[in-house]
Amino acid sequence: MDLKTPVLAESAPIKKSRLSSMHPSLLPYSAPPQRTLFSTGMLLSIPRKKIGALDDVRAATWLDAMKSSSPPPKPFSYDANSKYDSSDGDAAYRAWTLNYPSALTAFDQITHFAKGKRIALFLDYDGTLSPIVDNPDLAFMSDDMRSAVKDVAKLFPTAIISGRSRDKVYEFVGLTELYYAGSHGMDIMSPAKGSDGKEGALFQPASEFLPMIEEVYTSLVETTKEIEGATVEDNKIGGLLHVVSVM
Numbered sequence: 113m114d115l116k117t118p119v120l121a122e123s124a125p126i127k128k129s130r131l132s133s134m135h136p137s138l139l140p141y142s143a144p145p146q147r148t149l150f151s152t153g154m155l156l157s158i159p160r161k162k163i164g165a166l167d168d169v170r171a172a173t174w175l176d177a178m179k180s181s182s183p184p185p186k187p188f189s190y191d192a193n194s195k196y197d198s199s200d201g202d203a204a205y206r207a208w209t210l211n212y213p214s215a216l217t218a219f220d221q222i223t224h225f226a227k228g229k230r231i232a233l234f235l236d237y238d239g240t241l242s243p244i245v246d247n248p249d250l251a252f253m254s255d256d257m258r259s260a261v262k263d264v265a266k267l268f269p270t271a272i273i274s275g276r277s278r279d280k281v282y283e284f285v286g287l288t289e290l291y292y293a294g295s296h297g298m299d300i301m302s303p304a305k306g307s308d309g310k311e312g313a314l315f316q317p318a319s320e321f322l323p324m325i326e327e328v329y330t331s332l333v334e335t336t337k338e339i340e341g342a343t344v345e346d347n348k349i350g351g352l353l354h355v356v357s358v359m
């Protein structure tokens with residue numbers, strides 16, 4: 113695959129009832145029995161080096177940092193008669209918001225902390241810049257929102273981070289002056305340089321895994337064809353991560 117080709121995302125829905133019969137290589141990660149991340153057979157063996165790379169990620173406090181800066185899962189009860197008590201989740205969420213207040217309720221506090229600091233703005237796309245809609249292909253942002261993002265990007269470096277493919281987010285937003293991080297940060301592009309709109313610099317930390325991803329993806333497409341109602345869009349890294357995490 114050409115590294116200039118965007119690394120693509122989107123999830124492929126898979127019926128849970130079908131999961132038990134899926135190839136082990138497509139099931140959620142668990143400690144590898146031997147020296148492989150995925151089991152042998154249909155797909156491929158991953159040498160110890162790759163497992164080491166994942167261990168490095170865990171050991172390097174990235175995951176802890178990401179977890180601590182993300183809101184705690186908030187339990188929801190959909191059943192009015194349920195005995196489930198969500199107060200623990202509410203308390204955890206309230207405690208978390210003390211460290212990570214909403215800009216809407218703590219604007220003065222945030223401007224105070226921001227004094228003398230360089231500021232960058234990181235935005236989500238779905239549900240933040242666009243409304244949540246049933247069809248992900250129709251999650252358009254409004255012209256007003258586009259104009260607001262354009263204005264703020266004149267003041268601060270501004271990035272959009274998404275689980276979607278970088279291409280898809282760019283297609284929706286269309287502003288060349290932003291950073292775009294698609295596929296959960298695996299495919300990052302800096303703002304286009306110059307007035308010709310030439311593509312900005314790319315940072316694709318997973319590029320060394322592309323041959324392996326390509327191979328797994330091909331198998332994924334084949335497997336998904338057998339699953340009722342499932343579709344695989346033109347995606348690679350994000351699609352793979354989504355399917356693994358959905359299961």
Ligand SMILES: O=P(O)(O)OC[C@H]1O[C@H](O[C@H]2O[C@H](CO)[C@@H](O)[C@H](O)[C@H]2O)[C@H](O)[C@@H](O)[C@@H]1O
Pocket residue numbers: 121122123236237238239243244245246247248249251273274275276
């Ligand atoms: O990483 P994010 O930018 O937060 O992306 C999360 C997912 O966003 C999209 O799905 C969500 O928005 C859709 C359109 O409104 C909605 O139909 C879906 O229910 C939401 O989950 C996108 O389609 C996913 O690939 C992203 O993972």
